[in-house]
Amino acid sequence: MFEGYQRVSRFDGFKRWIPSLILIPVCFFFLSYYPEYTYVDYFHYVVHVAGETIFGLLGDTAALFGGTVTQLMIPVLLIIFFYVNYLRKWLQFALFLMGHTFLNIGAYASDAAAMKIELFGPPEVNHDWNKLLTQYDMMSYMGDISMFFFVMAVIAFLAAILTPRLVAH
Secondary structure (H helix, E strand, C coil): CCCCCCCCCCCHHHHCCHHHHHHHHHHHHHHHHCCCCCCCHHHHHHHHHHHHHHHHCCCHHHHHHHHHHHHHHHHHHHHHHHHHCCCHHHHHHHHHHHHHHHHHHHHHHHCCCCCCCCCCCCCCCCCHHHHHHHHCCCHHHHHHHHHHHHHHHHHHHHHHHCHHHHCCC
């Protein structure tokens, strides 16, 4: 009858923020557990190992960086895809995933000296960040690197929570 007519409710503005209201305690939970690992980190571990395997075809140095690069690449690709396709709720999820990825990488980097995080695989499995920071004589910067990833996680979490305000569609 009325082409292009869209019923607008007084709650439409509020409904946009419901995912954000759910994300606030979830983000706080993961930030409060940092640098401890949670069950969600096993997802990151699988992605990390897959990246090491794929990039390992290019050599040892590529494999060393490959796990972390793949961990970062997947959320970035999801963010781009969801933004371009106007999928705001999924964009919030991808930004949350990016934040959690930063927390995971930061926790792994902070463990470079102690190497307490349990790694799965054969006994010769190396701790990437230990090897990386030792190889480039940067072990003294371990805390700074870990803090950088923590700050990036906070920024990604804030972007996820504020997506209804930052993204108009």
